Each structure stands twice: as structure tokens, then as C-alpha cells.
Amino acid sequence: MSYVDEVIELVVKKNPAEPEFHQAVKEVLDSLRVVVEANEEKFRRDALLERLIEPERQLKFRVPWVDDNGQANVNTGYRVQFNSAIGPYKGGLRLHPSVNLGIIKFLGFEQIFKNSLTGLPIGGGKGGSDFDPKGKSDREIMAFCQSFMTELCKYIGADTDVPAGDIGTGAREIGYLYGQYKRIRGLSEGVLTGKGLSYGGSLARTEATGYGLLYLTQEMLKLNGIDLAGKTVSVSGSGNVAIYATQKAHQLGAKVVTVSDSNGWIYDPDGIDVDALKEIKEIKRARLTEYKNYRPNSEYHEGKGVWSVKVDIALPCATQNELLLDDAKVLVENGCIAVAEGANMPTTLEATEYLQANGVLFAPGKAANAGGVATSALEMSQNSERLSWTFEEVDTLLRRIMVDICHNMADAAERYDVKGNYVIGANIAGFEKVVDAMTAQGIV
Numbered sequence: 001m002s003y004v005d006e007v008i009e010l011v012v013k014k015n016p017a018e019p020e021f022h023q024a025v026k027e028v029l030d031s032l033r034v035v036v037e038a039n040e041e042k043f044r045r046d047a048l049l050e051r052l053i054e055p056e057r058q059l060k061f062r063v064p065w066v067d068d069n070g071q072a073n074v075n076t077g078y079r080v081q082f083n084s085a086i087g088p089y090k091g092g093l094r095l096h097p098s099v100n101l102g103i104i105k106f107l108g109f110e111q112i113f114k115n116s117l118t119g120l121p122i123g124g125g126k127g128g129s130d131f132d133p134k135g136k137s138d139r140e141i142m143a144f145c146q147s148f149m150t151e152l153c154k155y156i157g158a159d160t161d162v163p164a165g166d167i168g169t170g171a172r173e174i175g176y177l178y179g180q181y182k183r184i185r186g187l188s189e190g191v192l193t194g195k196g197l198s199y200g201g202s203l204a205r206t207e208a209t210g211y212g213l214l215y216l217t218q219e220m221l222k223l224n225g226i227d228l229a230g231k232t233v234s235v236s237g238s239g240n241v242a243i244y245a246t247q248k249a250h251q252l253g254a255k256v257v258t259v260s261d262s263n264g265w266i267y268d269p270d271g272i273d274v275d276a277l278k279e280i281k282e283i284k285r286a287r288l289t290e291y292k293n294y295r296p297n298s299e300y301h302e303g304k305g306v307w308s309v310k311v312d313i314a315l316p317c318a319t320q321n322e323l324l325l326d327d328a329k330v331l332v333e334n335g336c337i338a339v340a341e342g343a344n345m346p347t348t349l350e351a352t353e354y355l356q357a358n359g360v361l362f363a364p365g366k367a368a369n370a371g372g373v374a375t376s377a378l379e380m381s382q383n384s385e386r387l388s389w390t391f392e393e394v395d396t397l398l399r400r401i402m403v404d405i406c407h408n409m410a411d412a413a414e415r416y417d418v419k420g421n422y423v424i425g426a427n428i429a430g431f432e433k434v435v436d437a438m439t440a441q442g443i444v
């Protein structure tokens with residue numbers, strides 16, 4: 001059996017009941033076969049892949065909090081500090097009822113290679129809780145965040161582990177988490193990113209993941225002689241990534257005609273109204289059913305369906321495994337030319353393979369959505385030098401980073417004779433730097 005297959009088998013055996021983690025490891029290791037085979041003896045002796053798939057540390061803790069009725073509740077908190085070869089652990093905190101250890105591990109594993117691809121000195125980590133922020137009052141959110149940070153603050157710091165937002169964790173949650181960290185540890189430092197602008201946040205971090213997704217998509221199309229302007233786009237999700245992806249797509253001359261949430265989806269033939277979307281989602285924290293009040297010409301549909309709309313480009317920006325094989329078939333049938341992942345692992349392995357086999361340009365999340373974490377690293381730099389950069393300075397750097405990522409993944413694919421396969425290219429480009437750093441630092 002090959003070394004890669006042995007390690008894939010080991011992951012399943014050692015981590016039963018963690019299907020998302022198995023999926024992420026399989027996708028990465030499968031695509032690294034050619035690199036691993038070329039270095040098999042050394043990698044085996046150093047147990048390189050075994051060390052790569054084993055988190056350096058994983059924390060699981062109780063998060064008790066009291067709701068507005070005086071009832072005590074208990075959630076589970078997680079932080080997986082996966083790999084610090086390149087720099088301090090870096091990655092978001094997900095608050096969603098579906099969160100479990102396997103999901104946090106898949107996200108943390110992906111984060112290692114994504115962070116490597118940014119070219120910035122950040123290692124991989126991820127955390128979160130099965131707490132559901134939906135329908136909670138501000139006071140309940142604060143109570144949860146303070147309790148979560150009371151435990152987490154023992155293990156993080158500006159030079160060790162720097163969490164940020166993810167699904168369910170936005171500016172409000174980061175504020176409460178930061179306040180509690182400072183209260184307990186007495187440190188005003190860049191221990192979290194995605195902070196408010198009044199206390200050390202970076203301009204353009206809010207927009208960064210969505211904007212970065214479009215910068216990379218535009219460059220990928222350009223490499224293939226295609227112009228983004230004039231294209232029709234479907235976006236899934238309606239949170240942070242989806243909103244700013246839609247905004248940037250419009251600024252670059254494309255037209256986004258769909259968004260969705262966990263209950264349903266919108267089709268707006270005139271193009272999604274970003275101001276309306278922001279008001280519904282960021283201010284009112286309401287459901288997408290409200291959108292029709294702003295845009296009478298739009299349609300609201302219950303359930304899933306964004307991938308059934310005929311578009312040139314699809315941008316999944318909601319959650320993992322939301323674009324399945326059947327969706328891929330419909331996209332291909334409708335003439336879709338590109339898919340770029342704003343979310344983490346939104347496309348299943350079979351769907352990815354089908355899209356690629358049918359000539360659809362495919363940018364994997366670890367490259368396409370790396371603009372968020374890259375800008376977080378820029379926030380860390382600003383915090384360290386106690387300065388704030390302008391929006392234009394940060395946005396210019398973000399754009400350059402995304403263009404570089406695009407070229408690096410394309411070049412790596414070409415070097416290994418799989419031109420145009422950006423999944424393999426991104427994994428190899430991310431992996432090479434991690435291997436180099438791990439090897440230089442000995443067996444640790």
C-alpha cells in the first residue's frame with residue numbers, strides 16, 4: 001500500500017465518526033501523491049504525514065452560561081491548534097449547532113495550507129462551539145462569549161494563537177470575546193482579528209474574504225483568457241463572505257443573481273441589491289424572506305436551489321458540502337465556466353471531480369477564500385506596530401496576495417504536469433512551504 005493510502009487509512013481508524021475531517025485529509029493527500037512519492041523515503045522516516053494529520057493540541061471545554069429566563073445552559077467549546085510550523089495558530093471560531101470536533105479538525109487542517117498559501121507567517125488552527133446564536137439576545141450572546149473566553153484565554157495570545165470570526169461569529173461576538181480576554185489577561189494585544197475599528201481592527205477585514213474571492217476569480221479567468229465583466233454569477237449564503245463577494249462582483253462588472261440562507265434562496269434577475277441584503281442580514285438579523293419587500297421583482301424559494309439557475313460562474317459561500325454532484329451536473333448543463341469556493345469545502349469530492357472533468361475552472365477554498373485570513377495577518381501586523389493602515393493600503397495588499405496565490409497554484413499545477421488543475425496546484429503550493437518549515441524545525 002502507498003504511504004498516502006496508509007495515512008488516509010490511519011486517519012479514519014484513529015478518528016472514527018469524523019467524516020468531514022476524513023474528507024478534507026483525503027482530498028489533500030490524494031492530490032499530493034506525486035510530491036509524496038518523489039520524497040517517500042524521507043517523509044516516511046520523518047513520519048511527516050503522520051505528524052501533519054495529528055493536531056499539535058486539541059482543547060475541548062465546558063461553556064456554561066445563563067439565558068434571559070435565568071436558565072443555565074451548557075455548550076461545548078473547541079480549539080484545535082493544528083500546526084504552528086509557519087507561525088502562531090490562526091483561524092476562526094465557528095458558532096453553529098452542527099459544530100463538533102470533526103468539523104473543527106477539518107477546518108483546522110484546511111487552514112494549515114490556506115495560511116501557507118497567503119505567504120504570511122501564520123500556522124493553522126480553528127475553534128468554535130455548538131452554541132446557536134440564532135434568536136439569542138445581545139445579553140445572551142455576551143454571556144456565552146464571556147464564558148467561552150474565560151476558558152480559551154488560557155491557551156491563546158498574540159504570538160501563540162490568534163482566533164477570528166467564522167460562521168456565527170461576527171463583529172459583535174469578537175467584541176465581547178476581546179473584552180473578556182483583556183479583562184482576565186490584562187493585555188491590549190492583537191489576540192483576535194476582525195476587531196472593531198475603534199479598538200485595533202483593520203480596515204477592509206470585514207470585506208476581505210468576499211473581495212479576495214473575486215480578486216482570485218478574476219485572475220483565474222484572466223489566466224484562461226476570460227473577462228469577469230459581463231458574467232452572471234450565483235452566490236450561496238448571505239453572511240459575511242456572500243455579502244462582500246456580491247458587492248465586489250458588481251464593482252467588477254459581473255451580476256450576482258442569487259443568495260441563500262439555511263431556509264431558502266433568492267433569485268433577483270436585476271442583480272442582488274447589496275444595500276438591502278446588508279440591512280436585512282447585518283442590521284435586522286432577519287430572514288431572506290424580507291428581501292422581497294425591497295425588490296418586488298425578485299423571487300423567494302424555500303429549500304435549496306441556487307445551483308439550478310443558469311449562470312456563468314458559481315460562488316458557494318455558505319457552508320461545507322453544499323454543492324453536490326447533482327448540482328455540478330446542472331451547472332455544467334447550464335454552461336457554467338467557473339466555480340470558486342468562498343466557503344470552506346462547500347463542494348463534495350465527486351462534484352469537484354465532475355466539474356473539473358467537464359472543463360469548469362475550479363478554485364478551491366483554501367486558495368479562493370484565503371483573503372480573509374491574509375487580511376487578519378495584516379491586522380496582526382498593524383497591532384504589533386500600533387498603527388492603522390488606510391483601506392486602500394490594505395485592499396491593495398489583499399489584491400496582490402490573491403493574485404500571487406492564483407499564480408502560485410497555477411504554476412505548481414504546471415510544474416507537476418496537471419496544468420489547470422488548481423486543486424492539486426493549491427495543495428502542493430501550500431504543502432511545500434509547510435514541509436520545508438516542519439523539516440527545518442526537526443521532529444517536533
Ligand SMILES: NC(=O)C1=CN([C@@H]2O[C@H](COP(=O)(O)OP(=O)(O)OC[C@H]3O[C@@H](n4cnc5c(N)ncnc54)[C@H](O)[C@@H]3O)[C@@H](O)[C@H]2O)C=CC1
Pocket residue numbers: 165166167168169209237238239240241242260261262263317318319320342343344369370372373
Ligand atoms: N468570515 C470569513 O472571513 C471566512 C469565512 N470562510 C467560510 O465561509 C463560509 C461562510 O462564512 P461567513 O460568511 O463568515 O459566515 P456567516 O455566519 O456570516 O454566514 C454564513 C451563511 O451561511 C449560511 N449557512 C450556514 N450554515 C448553513 C447550513 N447548514 N445550510 C445552509 N446555509 C447555511 C447562513 O445562513 C449564512 O448565510 C464558511 O464556510 C466559513 O468557514 C472562509 C474564510 C474566511
Ligand SMILES: O=C(O)CCC(=O)C(=O)O
Pocket residue numbers: 090091092093114162163164165166193344369370372373374376
Ligand atoms: O481571519 C481568520 O483568522 C479566520 C479565517 C478563517 O477562519 C478561514 O479562513 O476559514
